[in-house]
Amino acid sequence: MNEDSNTTARRIVLVSGPSGAGRSSALNVLEDAGFEAVDNLPLRLLPHLFEAAGHDRPLALGIDPRNREFSTNSVIDLLGGLAGMPGLAAELLYLDCSTDVLLRRYSETRRRHPLAPNGRPSDGIAQELQMLEPLRARADVLIDTSELNIHQLRAEVEHWFAPEGQRRLTVSVQSFSYKRGLPRSVDMIFDCRFLTNPYWTPSLRALNGTDVAVKNHVMADLRFAAFSDKVLDLSLLLLPAYREEGKSYFSIAFGCTGGQHRSVVMAQGHALQLAEAGWQVSIRHRELDLRKKDEA
Structure with missing residues:
Protein backbone atom coordinates (compact mmCIF):
# COMPACT_ATOMS: atom_id res chain seq x y z
CA MET A 1 0.00 0.00 0.00
CA GLN A 166 0.16 12.95 21.89
CA ARG A 167 -1.36 11.44 25.02
CA ARG A 168 -5.06 12.14 25.45
CA LEU A 169 -6.65 13.16 28.72
CA THR A 170 -10.38 13.69 29.07
CA VAL A 171 -11.38 16.15 31.79
CA SER A 172 -14.76 16.01 33.50
CA VAL A 173 -15.96 19.12 35.34
CA GLN A 174 -19.04 18.88 37.54
CA SER A 175 -21.03 20.71 40.19
CA PHE A 176 -22.67 19.16 43.24
CA SER A 177 -24.43 19.82 46.54
CA TYR A 178 -22.65 19.07 49.81
CA LYS A 179 -26.04 18.26 51.32
CA ARG A 180 -26.24 15.19 49.06
CA GLY A 181 -22.66 14.14 49.67
CA LEU A 182 -19.48 14.11 47.64
CA PRO A 183 -19.61 12.71 44.09
CA ARG A 184 -17.83 9.42 43.50
CA SER A 185 -14.46 8.99 41.81
CA VAL A 186 -13.53 12.67 41.81
CA ASP A 187 -9.85 13.59 41.60
CA MET A 188 -10.02 17.21 42.76
CA ILE A 189 -12.75 19.04 44.74
CA PHE A 190 -13.22 22.76 45.37
CA ASP A 191 -15.60 24.20 47.96
CA CYS A 192 -17.48 27.28 46.71
CA ARG A 193 -19.54 27.91 49.83
CA PHE A 194 -17.48 30.98 50.79
CA LEU A 195 -18.80 32.90 47.76
CA THR A 196 -21.87 35.16 47.98
CA ASN A 197 -24.94 32.92 47.86
CA PRO A 198 -27.63 33.94 45.31
CA TYR A 199 -30.13 31.82 47.25
CA TRP A 200 -30.62 34.71 49.66
CA THR A 201 -31.64 37.05 46.83
CA PRO A 202 -35.36 36.31 46.23
CA SER A 203 -35.27 37.11 42.52
CA LEU A 204 -32.40 34.64 41.99
CA ARG A 205 -33.47 31.80 44.27
CA ALA A 206 -35.45 29.87 41.65
CA LEU A 207 -32.78 30.33 38.98
CA ASN A 208 -29.51 28.43 38.65
CA GLY A 209 -25.91 29.09 37.76
CA THR A 210 -26.51 28.81 34.02
CA ASP A 211 -28.59 32.01 34.16
CA VAL A 212 -26.74 35.25 33.42
CA ALA A 213 -28.19 37.06 36.44
CA VAL A 214 -26.92 34.36 38.81
CA LYS A 215 -23.55 34.26 37.07
CA ASN A 216 -23.13 38.03 37.38
CA HIS A 217 -24.16 37.93 41.05
CA VAL A 218 -21.58 35.26 41.93
CA MET A 219 -18.82 36.88 39.85
CA ALA A 220 -19.42 40.18 41.64
CA ASP A 221 -17.99 38.65 44.82
CA LEU A 222 -14.57 40.31 45.27
CA ARG A 223 -13.01 36.89 45.96
CA PHE A 224 -14.37 35.24 42.84
CA ALA A 225 -11.76 36.36 40.28
CA ALA A 226 -8.79 35.39 42.45
CA PHE A 227 -10.36 32.02 43.28
CA SER A 228 -11.15 31.29 39.64
CA ASP A 229 -7.65 32.28 38.51
CA LYS A 230 -5.92 30.16 41.13
CA VAL A 231 -8.06 27.11 40.35
CA LEU A 232 -7.26 27.50 36.66
CA ASP A 233 -3.54 27.88 37.38
CA LEU A 234 -3.61 24.72 39.49
CA SER A 235 -5.49 22.75 36.84
CA LEU A 236 -3.15 23.84 34.07
CA LEU A 237 -0.19 22.85 36.24
CA LEU A 238 -1.52 19.41 37.17
CA LEU A 239 -3.31 18.21 34.03
CA PRO A 240 -0.16 17.88 31.87
CA ALA A 241 1.56 16.05 34.72
CA TYR A 242 -1.31 13.57 35.07
CA ARG A 243 -1.35 13.10 31.30
CA GLU A 244 2.37 12.32 31.31
CA GLU A 245 1.76 9.87 34.15
CA GLY A 246 -0.55 7.97 31.83
CA LYS A 247 -3.91 9.02 33.29
CA SER A 248 -6.64 9.14 30.63
CA TYR A 249 -9.47 10.64 32.72
CA PHE A 250 -9.45 13.39 35.34
CA SER A 251 -12.46 14.71 37.25
CA ILE A 252 -12.80 18.14 38.88
CA ALA A 253 -15.80 18.98 41.06
CA PHE A 254 -17.13 22.22 42.53
CA GLY A 255 -19.49 22.04 45.49
CA CYS A 256 -21.84 24.45 47.23
CA THR A 257 -24.74 24.10 49.63
CA GLY A 258 -27.51 23.27 47.18
CA GLY A 259 -25.55 22.60 44.00
CA GLN A 260 -27.69 25.08 42.07
CA HIS A 261 -25.86 28.41 41.99
CA ARG A 262 -22.23 28.98 42.99
CA SER A 263 -20.86 25.56 42.08
CA VAL A 264 -22.65 25.67 38.71
CA VAL A 265 -21.16 29.07 37.88
CA MET A 266 -17.66 27.88 38.79
CA ALA A 267 -18.02 24.59 36.89
CA GLN A 268 -19.35 26.32 33.77
CA GLY A 269 -16.57 28.89 33.77
CA HIS A 270 -13.79 26.45 34.55
CA ALA A 271 -14.88 24.00 31.84
CA LEU A 272 -14.90 26.82 29.28
CA GLN A 273 -11.44 27.98 30.33
CA LEU A 274 -10.01 24.47 30.05
CA ALA A 275 -11.62 23.97 26.65
CA GLU A 276 -10.14 27.26 25.45
CA ALA A 277 -6.76 26.00 26.67
CA GLY A 278 -7.11 22.96 24.39
CA TRP A 279 -8.32 20.29 26.80
CA GLN A 280 -11.08 17.81 25.95
CA VAL A 281 -13.76 18.65 28.53
CA SER A 282 -17.17 17.30 29.48
CA ILE A 283 -19.44 18.98 32.03
CA ARG A 284 -22.14 17.72 34.36
CA HIS A 285 -24.31 19.43 36.96
CA ARG A 286 -25.41 16.65 39.28
CA GLU A 287 -28.23 18.41 41.09
CA LEU A 288 -29.58 20.19 38.01
CA ASP A 289 -29.60 16.89 36.10
CA LEU A 290 -31.49 15.19 38.93
CA ARG A 291 -33.97 18.03 39.02
CA LYS A 292 -34.61 17.76 35.28
CA LYS A 293 -35.10 14.02 35.68
CA ASP A 294 -37.66 14.52 38.47
CA GLU A 295 -39.52 17.11 36.43
CA ALA A 296 -39.67 14.91 33.32
Whole structure:
Protein backbone atom coordinates (compact mmCIF):
# COMPACT_ATOMS: atom_id res chain seq x y z
CA MET A 1 0.00 0.00 0.00
CA ASN A 2 1.44 3.36 -0.98
CA GLU A 3 1.98 6.27 1.34
CA ASP A 4 -0.92 8.33 -0.03
CA SER A 5 -3.44 5.57 0.57
CA ASN A 6 -2.19 5.12 4.13
CA THR A 7 -3.03 8.72 4.94
CA THR A 8 -6.74 8.18 4.20
CA ALA A 9 -7.19 4.48 4.99
CA ARG A 10 -8.75 3.21 8.19
CA ARG A 11 -5.96 2.01 10.44
CA ILE A 12 -6.26 -1.55 11.77
CA VAL A 13 -3.72 -2.69 14.38
CA LEU A 14 -3.59 -6.35 15.37
CA VAL A 15 -1.93 -6.68 18.79
CA SER A 16 -0.36 -9.97 19.80
CA GLY A 17 2.48 -11.41 21.86
CA PRO A 18 3.06 -13.85 24.71
CA SER A 19 0.87 -13.74 27.80
CA GLY A 20 2.40 -11.36 30.33
CA ALA A 21 4.22 -9.22 27.75
CA GLY A 22 1.74 -6.33 27.96
CA ARG A 23 -0.83 -6.94 25.24
CA SER A 24 -3.76 -5.74 27.38
CA SER A 25 -1.83 -2.66 28.47
CA ALA A 26 -1.02 -1.82 24.84
CA LEU A 27 -4.70 -2.14 23.92
CA ASN A 28 -5.58 0.28 26.72
CA VAL A 29 -3.07 2.79 25.40
CA LEU A 30 -4.47 2.50 21.88
CA GLU A 31 -8.00 2.96 23.22
CA ASP A 32 -6.88 6.12 25.04
CA ALA A 33 -5.36 7.30 21.74
CA GLY A 34 -8.73 7.09 19.98
CA PHE A 35 -8.78 3.52 18.69
CA GLU A 36 -11.79 1.28 19.09
CA ALA A 37 -10.28 -1.63 21.04
CA VAL A 38 -11.61 -5.19 20.82
CA ASP A 39 -9.89 -8.02 22.67
CA ASN A 40 -10.01 -11.75 22.06
CA LEU A 41 -12.78 -11.79 19.46
CA PRO A 42 -13.00 -15.14 17.58
CA LEU A 43 -11.06 -14.85 14.33
CA ARG A 44 -14.05 -15.90 12.23
CA LEU A 45 -15.95 -12.82 13.43
CA LEU A 46 -13.23 -10.28 12.62
CA PRO A 47 -14.17 -9.74 8.94
CA HIS A 48 -17.57 -8.43 10.03
CA LEU A 49 -15.83 -5.58 11.87
CA PHE A 50 -13.99 -4.51 8.72
CA GLU A 51 -17.00 -4.82 6.43
CA ALA A 52 -19.31 -2.66 8.56
CA ALA A 53 -20.13 0.51 6.70
CA GLY A 54 -19.94 3.97 8.20
CA HIS A 55 -17.04 3.30 10.56
CA ASP A 56 -13.76 5.15 10.03
CA ARG A 57 -12.43 5.10 13.61
CA PRO A 58 -9.08 3.25 13.84
CA LEU A 59 -9.39 -0.26 15.22
CA ALA A 60 -7.10 -2.18 17.61
CA LEU A 61 -7.65 -5.94 17.89
CA GLY A 62 -6.14 -8.11 20.60
CA ILE A 63 -5.15 -11.49 19.16
CA ASP A 64 -5.01 -13.96 22.05
CA PRO A 65 -3.26 -17.34 21.65
CA ARG A 66 -5.70 -18.72 24.24
CA ASN A 67 -8.57 -18.35 21.75
CA ARG A 68 -9.54 -21.84 20.60
CA GLU A 69 -9.73 -20.60 17.00
CA PHE A 70 -6.23 -19.15 17.16
CA SER A 71 -3.52 -20.21 14.78
CA THR A 72 -0.59 -18.23 13.46
CA ASN A 73 -1.49 -19.21 9.89
CA SER A 74 -4.99 -17.81 10.37
CA VAL A 75 -3.63 -14.49 11.65
CA ILE A 76 -1.11 -14.23 8.80
CA ASP A 77 -3.87 -15.07 6.29
CA LEU A 78 -6.04 -12.40 7.91
CA LEU A 79 -3.30 -9.80 7.50
CA GLY A 80 -2.89 -10.81 3.88
CA GLY A 81 -6.62 -10.49 3.29
CA LEU A 82 -6.74 -7.09 4.94
CA ALA A 83 -3.89 -5.89 2.73
CA GLY A 84 -6.12 -6.50 -0.27
CA MET A 85 -9.13 -4.64 1.11
CA PRO A 86 -9.48 -1.04 -0.16
CA GLY A 87 -9.67 1.64 2.48
CA LEU A 88 -7.84 -0.35 5.17
CA ALA A 89 -4.26 -0.16 6.41
CA ALA A 90 -3.46 -3.18 8.59
CA GLU A 91 -0.43 -3.61 10.84
CA LEU A 92 0.72 -6.21 13.35
CA LEU A 93 2.03 -4.96 16.70
CA TYR A 94 3.92 -7.67 18.55
CA LEU A 95 4.72 -7.28 22.27
CA ASP A 96 7.80 -9.37 22.95
CA CYS A 97 9.42 -10.25 26.27
CA SER A 98 12.30 -12.41 27.45
CA THR A 99 11.56 -15.77 29.05
CA ASP A 100 13.25 -14.78 32.32
CA VAL A 101 11.13 -11.67 32.70
CA LEU A 102 7.92 -13.52 31.84
CA LEU A 103 8.78 -16.12 34.47
CA ARG A 104 9.39 -13.38 37.02
CA ARG A 105 6.09 -11.68 36.23
CA TYR A 106 4.18 -14.94 36.64
CA SER A 107 6.02 -15.60 39.88
CA GLU A 108 5.23 -12.13 41.25
CA THR A 109 1.53 -12.32 40.38
CA ARG A 110 1.23 -16.04 41.18
CA ARG A 111 -0.81 -16.52 38.03
CA ARG A 112 -1.00 -19.79 36.15
CA HIS A 113 0.07 -19.73 32.54
CA PRO A 114 -2.98 -20.20 30.27
CA LEU A 115 -1.23 -22.84 28.17
CA ALA A 116 -0.03 -24.77 31.23
CA PRO A 117 -2.74 -24.30 33.89
CA ASN A 118 -1.71 -27.47 35.72
CA GLY A 119 1.99 -27.36 34.98
CA ARG A 120 4.97 -25.10 35.34
CA PRO A 121 4.71 -21.58 33.88
CA SER A 122 8.02 -22.16 32.11
CA ASP A 123 6.42 -24.94 30.04
CA GLY A 124 3.54 -22.71 28.97
CA ILE A 125 5.87 -19.82 28.16
CA ALA A 126 8.11 -22.02 26.01
CA GLN A 127 5.11 -23.45 24.16
CA GLU A 128 3.58 -20.04 23.54
CA LEU A 129 6.81 -18.42 22.33
CA GLN A 130 7.32 -21.26 19.86
CA MET A 131 3.71 -20.96 18.67
CA LEU A 132 4.01 -17.20 18.16
CA GLU A 133 7.40 -17.13 16.42
CA PRO A 134 5.87 -16.76 12.90
CA LEU A 135 3.92 -13.71 14.09
CA ARG A 136 7.01 -12.24 15.69
CA ALA A 137 8.81 -12.58 12.38
CA ARG A 138 5.87 -11.01 10.53
CA ALA A 139 5.41 -8.04 12.91
CA ASP A 140 5.32 -4.53 11.46
CA VAL A 141 6.14 -3.08 14.89
CA LEU A 142 7.91 -5.11 17.58
CA ILE A 143 8.23 -3.72 21.11
CA ASP A 144 10.34 -5.61 23.62
CA THR A 145 8.77 -4.98 27.03
CA SER A 146 11.40 -6.86 29.04
CA GLU A 147 12.86 -3.70 30.57
CA LEU A 148 9.88 -1.36 30.21
CA ASN A 149 7.59 -0.19 32.99
CA ILE A 150 3.96 0.68 32.22
CA HIS A 151 4.77 4.34 31.51
CA GLN A 152 7.60 3.48 29.14
CA LEU A 153 5.37 0.98 27.34
CA ARG A 154 2.73 3.67 26.93
CA ALA A 155 5.30 6.03 25.46
CA GLU A 156 6.49 3.38 22.99
CA VAL A 157 2.99 2.51 21.79
CA GLU A 158 2.06 6.19 21.48
CA HIS A 159 5.25 6.84 19.53
CA TRP A 160 4.14 4.39 16.85
CA PHE A 161 0.39 4.73 16.86
CA ALA A 162 -0.95 7.84 18.63
CA PRO A 163 -1.58 10.85 16.35
CA GLU A 164 1.49 13.07 16.61
CA GLY A 165 2.53 11.02 19.63
CA GLN A 166 0.16 12.95 21.89
CA ARG A 167 -1.36 11.44 25.02
CA ARG A 168 -5.06 12.14 25.45
CA LEU A 169 -6.65 13.16 28.72
CA THR A 170 -10.38 13.69 29.07
CA VAL A 171 -11.38 16.15 31.79
CA SER A 172 -14.76 16.01 33.50
CA VAL A 173 -15.96 19.12 35.34
CA GLN A 174 -19.04 18.88 37.54
CA SER A 175 -21.03 20.71 40.19
CA PHE A 176 -22.67 19.16 43.24
CA SER A 177 -24.43 19.82 46.54
CA TYR A 178 -22.65 19.07 49.81
CA LYS A 179 -26.04 18.26 51.32
CA ARG A 180 -26.24 15.19 49.06
CA GLY A 181 -22.66 14.14 49.67
CA LEU A 182 -19.48 14.11 47.64
CA PRO A 183 -19.61 12.71 44.09
CA ARG A 184 -17.83 9.42 43.50
CA SER A 185 -14.46 8.99 41.81
CA VAL A 186 -13.53 12.67 41.81
CA ASP A 187 -9.85 13.59 41.60
CA MET A 188 -10.02 17.21 42.76
CA ILE A 189 -12.75 19.04 44.74
CA PHE A 190 -13.22 22.76 45.37
CA ASP A 191 -15.60 24.20 47.96
CA CYS A 192 -17.48 27.28 46.71
CA ARG A 193 -19.54 27.91 49.83
CA PHE A 194 -17.48 30.98 50.79
CA LEU A 195 -18.80 32.90 47.76
CA THR A 196 -21.87 35.16 47.98
CA ASN A 197 -24.94 32.92 47.86
CA PRO A 198 -27.63 33.94 45.31
CA TYR A 199 -30.13 31.82 47.25
CA TRP A 200 -30.62 34.71 49.66
CA THR A 201 -31.64 37.05 46.83
CA PRO A 202 -35.36 36.31 46.23
CA SER A 203 -35.27 37.11 42.52
CA LEU A 204 -32.40 34.64 41.99
CA ARG A 205 -33.47 31.80 44.27
CA ALA A 206 -35.45 29.87 41.65
CA LEU A 207 -32.78 30.33 38.98
CA ASN A 208 -29.51 28.43 38.65
CA GLY A 209 -25.91 29.09 37.76
CA THR A 210 -26.51 28.81 34.02
CA ASP A 211 -28.59 32.01 34.16
CA VAL A 212 -26.74 35.25 33.42
CA ALA A 213 -28.19 37.06 36.44
CA VAL A 214 -26.92 34.36 38.81
CA LYS A 215 -23.55 34.26 37.07
CA ASN A 216 -23.13 38.03 37.38
CA HIS A 217 -24.16 37.93 41.05
CA VAL A 218 -21.58 35.26 41.93
CA MET A 219 -18.82 36.88 39.85
CA ALA A 220 -19.42 40.18 41.64
CA ASP A 221 -17.99 38.65 44.82
CA LEU A 222 -14.57 40.31 45.27
CA ARG A 223 -13.01 36.89 45.96
CA PHE A 224 -14.37 35.24 42.84
CA ALA A 225 -11.76 36.36 40.28
CA ALA A 226 -8.79 35.39 42.45
CA PHE A 227 -10.36 32.02 43.28
CA SER A 228 -11.15 31.29 39.64
CA ASP A 229 -7.65 32.28 38.51
CA LYS A 230 -5.92 30.16 41.13
CA VAL A 231 -8.06 27.11 40.35
CA LEU A 232 -7.26 27.50 36.66
CA ASP A 233 -3.54 27.88 37.38
CA LEU A 234 -3.61 24.72 39.49
CA SER A 235 -5.49 22.75 36.84
CA LEU A 236 -3.15 23.84 34.07
CA LEU A 237 -0.19 22.85 36.24
CA LEU A 238 -1.52 19.41 37.17
CA LEU A 239 -3.31 18.21 34.03
CA PRO A 240 -0.16 17.88 31.87
CA ALA A 241 1.56 16.05 34.72
CA TYR A 242 -1.31 13.57 35.07
CA ARG A 243 -1.35 13.10 31.30
CA GLU A 244 2.37 12.32 31.31
CA GLU A 245 1.76 9.87 34.15
CA GLY A 246 -0.55 7.97 31.83
CA LYS A 247 -3.91 9.02 33.29
CA SER A 248 -6.64 9.14 30.63
CA TYR A 249 -9.47 10.64 32.72
CA PHE A 250 -9.45 13.39 35.34
CA SER A 251 -12.46 14.71 37.25
CA ILE A 252 -12.80 18.14 38.88
CA ALA A 253 -15.80 18.98 41.06
CA PHE A 254 -17.13 22.22 42.53
CA GLY A 255 -19.49 22.04 45.49
CA CYS A 256 -21.84 24.45 47.23
CA THR A 257 -24.74 24.10 49.63
CA GLY A 258 -27.51 23.27 47.18
CA GLY A 259 -25.55 22.60 44.00
CA GLN A 260 -27.69 25.08 42.07
CA HIS A 261 -25.86 28.41 41.99
CA ARG A 262 -22.23 28.98 42.99
CA SER A 263 -20.86 25.56 42.08
CA VAL A 264 -22.65 25.67 38.71
CA VAL A 265 -21.16 29.07 37.88
CA MET A 266 -17.66 27.88 38.79
CA ALA A 267 -18.02 24.59 36.89
CA GLN A 268 -19.35 26.32 33.77
CA GLY A 269 -16.57 28.89 33.77
CA HIS A 270 -13.79 26.45 34.55
CA ALA A 271 -14.88 24.00 31.84
CA LEU A 272 -14.90 26.82 29.28
CA GLN A 273 -11.44 27.98 30.33
CA LEU A 274 -10.01 24.47 30.05
CA ALA A 275 -11.62 23.97 26.65
CA GLU A 276 -10.14 27.26 25.45
CA ALA A 277 -6.76 26.00 26.67
CA GLY A 278 -7.11 22.96 24.39
CA TRP A 279 -8.32 20.29 26.80
CA GLN A 280 -11.08 17.81 25.95
CA VAL A 281 -13.76 18.65 28.53
CA SER A 282 -17.17 17.30 29.48
CA ILE A 283 -19.44 18.98 32.03
CA ARG A 284 -22.14 17.72 34.36
CA HIS A 285 -24.31 19.43 36.96
CA ARG A 286 -25.41 16.65 39.28
CA GLU A 287 -28.23 18.41 41.09
CA LEU A 288 -29.58 20.19 38.01
CA ASP A 289 -29.60 16.89 36.10
CA LEU A 290 -31.49 15.19 38.93
CA ARG A 291 -33.97 18.03 39.02
CA LYS A 292 -34.61 17.76 35.28
CA LYS A 293 -35.10 14.02 35.68
CA ASP A 294 -37.66 14.52 38.47
CA GLU A 295 -39.52 17.11 36.43
CA ALA A 296 -39.67 14.91 33.32
